[in-house]
Amino acid sequence: KNEVEQSPQNLTAQEGEFITINCSYSVGISALHWLQQHPGGGIVSLFMLSSGKKKHGRLIATINIQEKHSSLHITASHPRDSAVYICAVLIQGAQKLVFGQGTRLTINP
Amino acid sequence: GAVVSQHPSWVICKSGTSVKIECRSLDFQATTMFWYRQFPKQSLMLMATSNEGSKATYEQGVEKDKFLINHASLTLSTLTVTSAHPEDSSFYICSARLLGTARETQYFGPGTRLLVL
Numbered sequence: 056k057n058e059v060e061q062s063p064q065n066l067t068a069q070e071g072e073f074i075t076i077n078c079s080y081s082v083g084i085s086a087l088h089w090l091q092q093h094p095g096g097g098i099v100s101l102f103m104l105s106s107g108k109k110k111h112g113r114l115i116a117t118i119n120i121q122e123k124h125s126s127l128h129i130t131a132s133h134p135r136d137s138a139v140y141i142c143a144v145l146i147q148g149a150q151k152l153v154f155g156q157g158t159r160l161t162i163n164p
Numbered sequence: 165g166a167v168v169s170q171h172p173s174w175v176i177c178k179s180g181t182s183v184k185i186e187c188r189s190l191d192f193q194a195t196t197m198f199w200y201r202q203f204p205k206q207s208l209m210l211m212a213t214s215n216e217g218s219k220a221t222y223e224q225g226v227e228k229d230k231f232l233i234n235h236a237s238l239t240l241s242t243l244t245v246t247s248a249h250p251e252d253s254s255f256y257i258c259s260a261r262l263l264g265t266a267r268e269t270q271y272f273g274p275g276t277r278l279l280v281l
Contacts, residue, residue: 096257098208098273098274145270151213152198152270154207154208
């Protein structure tokens with residue numbers, strides 16, 4: 056079992072829909088990252104969380120440390136949100152990130 | 165936010181040649197840089213961790229003589245794929261950790277796509 060599990064693996068939705076991507080992890084962490092990777096390959100760091108909730112534009116990220124769970128929400132989704140979204144955790148005491156397998160999101164016009 | 169650049173963004177080379185990829189932190193100093201590779205439709209795989217002025221730490225299964233990493237300054241790390249072969253074709257991504265901040269702050273480069281013919 057992977058230390059970081061994302062769901063769903065693939066998600067297709069219509070423009071305007073509210074999107075939720077989930078990330079669960081099984082180890083103690085000091086931080087969790089949400090990353091976005093577009094088809095061209097470049098990775099953009101969306102959020103870094105260690106507790107609570109963060110919001111940036113139409114994106115919202117939450118984390119529940121006790122439940123070892125994080126969610127990424129996209130409101131009023133748009134075709135340009137189509138990308139792979141990756142959850143990555145920094146394990147306590149470690150230097151390197153552990154990545155989830157990614158969620159491929161497709162937003163149709 | 166902090167910017168990490170990579171050069172080149174694309175490289176096509178013949179089998180047997182060596183390829184150097186540069187990773188720069190443009191507006192900050194990085195304590196640590198990470199090198200990842202990614203195969204199609206797979207997640208990032210850490211290859212090595214490099215700290216400025218010291219030898220890189222390679223992950224299990226990554227050949228250090230094949231993938232040479234140099235971290236000469238706080239803003240530059242290089243990955244050299246020596247005697248490249250078609251199976252080295254991949255997407256290589258670097259990441260930099262910001263000096264003077266929490267360990268968790270990490271920024272990613274745009275990646276370098278390598279195709280070995």
